Amino acid sequence: MFFASDNAGPALPQVMQALVDCNAGHVMPYGADAHTAEAVRLVREAFEAPEASVHLVATGTAANALALATLSQPWETIFCTPVAHIHEDECNAPEFYTGGAKLTLVGAGHKMTPDALRKAIEAEGTRGVHGPQRGPVSITQVTEKGGVYAVPEIAALAEVTKAYGLPLHLDGARFANALVTTNASPAEMTWRAGVDVVSFGGTKNGCPGIEAVVFFDPAHGQEFELRRKRGGHLFSKHRYLGAQMEAYLKDGLWLDAARKANRAAGRLAEGLRKVGSEFLAEPEANVIFAHLTRAQHQALHADGAVYYLMDGPLETGPADEKLLCRFVCDWSISDEQIDTFLALL
CATH class of the missing domain: 3.90.1150.10 (Aspartate Aminotransferase, domain 1)
Structure with missing residues (x-):
């Protein structure tokens, strides 16, 4: 009767077997391996985004913080809800990895609305050099209170972000659960709706520790690579990340x-x-x-x-x-x- 967290559950047998199977011989490190290459291919295939820049990390905090750091400057602010994981549960990691960007809380609930977002954006970036500049918007799918954004809701938020020239980040720690609820495709829930980057989670859904940061504009890829290495999140034995994501996506296991x-x-x-x-x-x-x-x-x-x-x-x-x-x-x-x-x- 364990209902505390999906973080506490066991890993999927197929994923564990994949780790055992890849644990043979010598393989090139730092992502230069066949398992990582196949994982990247499968992520791109799942999202119908053949040019997407895909990067693997071991934790959701690293995925969120490094993705937001790639999209923001230290003098900007990141817009999120008051219960967002990046605000309540990541020990100021976004602020740390961005070099100081602050968080601006939008609305009072667990789901962001276009009106509340527009109001929050309008309230920032109005004081010149004396105040924070407008930066990325981050939403969570599934939300921290168990809610799910329908695709039109995401698109409505993206319409606001695009009107102000701001990128939209989706924290998808429970992304698969949201897809099952809505019957949407990964593409429909992300880039087709206006999402610029998604932290695509595997850990909460049966993996030992794997998240993929997916930029739909590959121009962000090189900067993310540098930030990942500088931030201490580039695994040397990277095949153990690649093998997890590869098994997770094969045959619809996820x-x-x-x-x-x-x-x-x-x-x-x-x-x-x-x-x-x-x-x-x-x-x-x-x-x-x-x-x-x-x-x-x-x-x-x-x-x-x-x-x-x-x-x-x-x-x-x-x-x-x-x-x-x-x-x-x-x-x-x-x-x-x-x-x-x-x-x-």
Whole structure:
């Protein structure tokens, strides 16, 4: 009954086997290997972007921070939501890798709107040398509260960014889960909608540690290569990154894993709904934010359920007080685990 995070789940057997299979003999380092070349080809094929500049890193923080650093100057500001991962969960890595670019928070929710973005952009870049200049816009798909941007929503945001000549970055740590929800293609959700760069995640969806930074304008490629090396994120034994991404994309494994995770979350949400749980937002992918009473939380924790409690404290307070929690399903969560949890609830 482990619903704390898809980061905590096991890796896909096919990906682990790929690591074993590539672990033979001597192979040229730093990305000059056949596994990386095939991974790049498969990413380009998936996104229908044969000229895209594709770069592999091991963490989502590196992917986001290095991508944004490539698109911004130290004196600029990056526009994101108040709950964006780059704002709340990356220890100022974007500010560090950009050399000082600040973050400007847009709106009050987990999904950015065109009106809120336009208002935030208009409020910046108006003080000449005394204030930050306008820089990239970053959105997250799936959002940090479990929401999913429909393709028209992304296109509407891109229309605003293009009107001001600003690039659009998509943090796609759970990109596959969003695709499964919307039935969109990778191309439709990114460059066709106006996205300039995507951090394409694999770690949360069944890989030990692999993310691809995909620039749809290859002119950014060389600068990213330099920033990746200077920032300490160019693996010498790069084949172990390439082999992960290669196996992840082959035969639709990445989408199959996301379907399993989303389906598990749907089953869990249905059960939560039946016992009267209230959702922070309607579950759309593999992340659920729900309210349960303190008494329910206490009983579930006592029975070994593992998930994050967003309010507290757990131990003291009215038994009927409703506390917010987060459940995340990964590809490995079984129906039996969910049913056991719901039976206890």
